[in-house]
Amino acid sequence: AQSVTQPDIHITVSEGASLELRCNYSYGATPYLFWYVQSPGQGLQLLLKYFSGDTLVQGIKGFEAEFKRSQSSFNLRKPSVHWSDAAEYFCAVGEVGDYKLSFGAGTTVTVRA
């Protein structure tokens, strides 16, 4: 069975600084990997995904993530955070065939002025 680990529970970053959120996964085959953002009162929004091909994927809101098979990682990055990036971020791995998603525990991002 697949599993996802997000080692950082909470990250505080200054506005304008760079951000990196870590994600490690355990999955037997080539995974489908996702990053979602959850803001209060809103549903999870897909930031980006990796299925195959180029290991550096670009997403919405200026986010990018890099798939590293050797490290079983799919870390999310943003060069310069905005106050509106304060939210909960979830990494997820998808199961081929039935479209189920397994989520990590999430990382809360706080942006200070």
Added chain:
Amino acid sequence: GAVVSQHPSRVICKSGTSVKIECRSLDFQATTMFWYRQFPKQSLMLMATSNEGSKATYEQGVEKDKFLINHASLTLSTLTVTSAHPEDSSFYICSARDGSPGQGFDEQFFGPGTRLTVL
């Protein structure tokens, strides 16, 4: 993108009563809907997969008699928490998959969630 709504957004009920939560896909047909439960500061845990016109598939450890799921149409799935107890208090989130031909894995859209508090 596609929109999924949930109703109600918040509900408080007494222990022993039943509560129904609706999940609707507003602008697409959802052949599959998923129900998740999220505890404070924790991840989303998949409870069940709901396919239109068939019985829901529950994840291990989820009581199917307590959490009744009905997916009667391509735009509506309901989760009924029966004989609710305080330990059922949680944040319930649904997602809907657009089953149109050609849609890939990423076509799963999430509702805003329902906060259930059982007194």
